[in-house]
Amino acid sequence: MCGIVGYIGDREARPILMDGLKRLEYRGYDSAGIAIIHKGRISITKQVGKIAALEEDLNGTHLPGTLGIAHTRWATHGEPNQTNAHPHTDGTGNIVLVHNGIIENYNALRKILGEKGHTFRTETDTETIAHLIEEFYRNGTTFEEAFRMALSEVDGTYGIALITKYEPDKIFCARKGSPLVVGIGEGENFIGSDASAIIAHTRNVFYLEDGEIAVISKDGFVTKTIENELVQKKIEKISFDLERIEKAGYPHFMLKEIYEQPHTVADAMRGRLIEEEGVAKLGGLTPILHNVLRSRKIFITACGTSYHAGLVGEYMLEQYCRVPVEVEYASEFRYRDPIIEDDNLVVVITQSGETADTLAALREAKRKGATVMGLVNVVGSTIARETHGGTYIHAGPEIGVASTKAFTSQVAALTLLTLMIARTKSMSAEDGRKIVKEMKDLPVKVEQALKTADLVQAIAEEFRDKRNFLYLGRGYNYPVALEGALKLKEISYIHAEGYPAAEMKHGPIALIDDDMPVVVIATQDSTYEKIVSNIEEVKARRGRVIAVVSEGDDKLDRLVDYTIPIPMTLDLLQPIISIIPLQLLAYHIAVMRGCDVDQPRNLAKSVTVE
Ligand code: G6P
Numbered sequence: 001m002c003g004i005v006g007y008i009g010d011r012e013a014r015p016i017l018m019d020g021l022k023r024l025e026y027r028g029y030d031s032a033g034i035a036i037i038h039k040g041r042i043s044i045t046k047q048v049g050k051i052a053a054l055e056e057d058l059n060g061t062h063l064p065g066t067l068g069i070a071h072t073r074w075a076t077h078g079e080p081n082q083t084n085a086h087p088h089t090d091g092t093g094n095i096v097l098v099h100n101g102i103i104e105n106y107n108a109l110r111k112i113l114g115e116k117g118h119t120f121r122t123e124t125d126t127e128t129i130a131h132l133i134e135e136f137y138r139n140g141t142t143f144e145e146a147f148r149m150a151l152s153e154v155d156g157t158y159g160i161a162l163i164t165k166y167e168p169d170k171i172f173c174a175r176k177g178s179p180l181v182v183g184i185g186e187g188e189n190f191i192g193s194d195a196s197a198i199i200a201h202t203r204n205v206f207y208l209e210d211g212e213i214a215v216i217s218k219d220g221f222v223t224k225t226i227e228n229e230l231v232q233k234k235i236e237k238i239s240f241d242l243e244r245i246e247k248a249g250y251p252h253f254m255l256k257e258i259y260e261q262p263h264t265v266a267d268a269m270r271g272r273l274i275e276e277e278g279v280a281k282l283g284g285l286t287p288i289l290h291n292v293l294r295s296r297k298i299f300i301t302a303c304g305t306s307y308h309a310g311l312v313g314e315y316m317l318e319q320y321c322r323v324p325v326e327v328e329y330a331s332e333f334r335y336r337d338p339i340i341e342d343d344n345l346v347v348v349i350t351q352s353g354e355t356a357d358t359l360a361a362l363r364e365a366k367r368k369g370a371t372v373m374g375l376v377n378v379v380g381s382t383i384a385r386e387t388h389g390g391t392y393i394h395a396g397p398e399i400g401v402a403s404t405k406a407f408t409s410q411v412a413a414l415t416l417l418t419l420m421i422a423r424t425k426s427m428s429a430e431d432g433r434k435i436v437k438e439m440k441d442l443p444v445k446v447e448q449a450l451k452t453a454d455l456v457q458a459i460a461e462e463f464r465d466k467r468n469f470l471y472l473g474r475g476y477n478y479p480v481a482l483e484g485a486l487k488l489k490e491i492s493y494i495h496a497e498g499y500p501a502a503e504m505k506h507g508p509i510a511l512i513d514d515d516m517p518v519v520v521i522a523t524q525d526s527t528y529e530k531i532v533s534n535i536e537e538v539k540a541r542r543g544r545v546i547a548v549v550s551e552g553d554d555k556l557d558r559l560v561d562y563t564i565p566i567p568m569t570l571d572l573l574q575p576i577i578s579i580i581p582l583q584l585l586a587y588h589i590a591v592m593r594g595c596d597v598d599q600p601r602n603l604a605k606s607v608t609v610e
Helices: 013-027 051-058 106-115 126-138 143-153 253-259 261-269 283-294 304-321 356-367 382-386 405-423 429-450 453-463 475-492 501-506 528-540 571-592
Strands: 003-008 031-038 041-048 067-073 095-100 158-164 171-176 181-184 189-192 204-207 212-216 221-225 297-302 325-329 344-350 371-376 389-392 468-473 495-500 517-522 544-550 562-566
Touching: 003 013, 003 095, 003 158, 003 171, 013 031, 013 051, 013 067, 013 189, 031 051, 031 095, 041 051, 067 095, 067 158, 095 126, 106 126, 126 143, 126 158, 143 158, 143 171, 143 212, 171 189, 253 261, 253 571, 261 405, 261 429, 283 371, 283 389, 283 405, 297 304, 297 356, 304 325, 304 344, 304 405, 304 475, 304 571, 344 356, 344 405, 356 371, 356 382, 371 382, 371 405, 389 405, 405 429, 405 571, 429 562, 429 571, 453 544, 453 562, 453 571, 468 475, 468 501, 468 528, 475 495, 475 517, 475 571, 495 501, 501 528, 517 528, 517 571, 528 544, 544 571, 562 571
Parallel strands: 297 325, 297 344, 344 371, 371 389, 468 495, 468 517, 517 544, 544 562
Antiparallel strands: 003 067, 003 189, 031 041, 031 067, 095 158, 158 171, 171 212, 181 189, 181 204, 212 221
8 A cells, every 4th residue: 555755864865765665665556756855945756657657757857855755655536647646735835745544534624625715636635634734824823733733633544744845854744543653863764654665774663653743853853642742752673674675586575475485484383382282372462361262252353365364263263172263354344343242352363464444343342342362464563562462473574465475374373373272172282282293394395385386387377368267175275265366366367266165066167168277275184075076066067177186196187187286284284385386376377477466456565544
């Protein structure tokens, strides 16, 4: 989603801002813009499309100045064109701002401001904020006061960075629902909508909380609430290195992240398995351990890939912990008034820790009295901070818009949770030890699964031009089918559907002919014989079958068009291995079709609007 970067100091702002924008590209965007203030004059340049287009526009332009803001926009209100791109200004052009989020009452505000003589040039909700500040400032307040007053009139969500001719040596920021991080340097300061925008320059940061503003100069900052109460911020150190957000020789972040999985899966489990006792220990749950272990019902809520990991979690938690589990898209959970009791546990799963619907679902669950735990990747993210307790999955920065390593780490973390709860119930130490042992073998098995890459690439070559794909799985591999289909559609724009294999005959079977590739996850688990029958049904209708099978299983060779052999493990851990060839398949097909794998059209990495 939209990205913000800001700089104030003694260096030229332009290269710092452009570099920051490039590091934010992964979030997904459709236009970009930059504003720099120099000798009291603010220059704005914006362009539709990639940062490269903005750069081209700036070529040959001298854009001096040591204070500026920049933005990548993911259109919500108004189509992605140059006019609607940020930064936006008030009527005088003296107030210039960039904004992430959505102003819900912008129509009402526009009307009121229109009656007071303001004219709007764009279709955006954002422009309204600039005019509103202008309106308050015109009435004789200080600029900061006008800024705060305007924000208190605004409903919705925002992360804002603003520069103005009225206070030409400051950047004004505010946050409500859309993250903003301030980086502290020596005689210079930085602003980012996430740390990757500024990490090349400083590791010392503080995060704005909802309802807070920051007024930043090159030598310092003041933080307050919108109600004008001073707030002390704690400076934190960002722990990840710059290399982790670079491609390390891979052509795309997505491929790099796919290949990181032997390590990231190991990192999710590191120090958390006690082999002798066959149990897992999750330190972040200590404050809520009693409630977690005693919960009588578990809700899992998430979006996208994280939701698919949640489905795997449902299967394992119910199977081993004998607790009823409900998994729900956060966007549904937050609005449908679910029945949540005090002794219920709500698990929110999120890579970014910033997804708007997941955050709202978390708040709703807390309001209803549940204990809420997070399975989060981004350390210090809003969701990580708002849950009662939680577990970091430690996958490191995930830049590829199509989530890969987060999924396998989420499933690994869910297994840890399952093991921890199950061992306080009916699971024996011996059964626990079996799971622990298999978990410890996972990194090697993931490594082996990655060795299917050449085979998968050859399959991709054959099927790259198909218009539809069906993915089928049963049991623990059913969510893998959903996730495999999601990977393909999001980066290759091929229509793909995931289905529980048996459900195929209630509809999708109508689509099957000799032009329809069907990817079936048919590893030798408790549903193996059943899925073989489903493959027969596809073949009887001349469908083309690509089967992910267990190593050594040649029974399917005669039946299907291609087999992709992967290592076997326990059923509950199988998704961590079976998803690997499907990630690779989606990746290679997308690359062969010339799609921009790391920045797929219309998608955003971190969806901070609902
Ligand atoms: C976006 C991303 C997906 C991700 C989903 C949920 O749609 O493109 O990759 O799975 O959001 O994000 P979260 O950060 O909450 O896991």
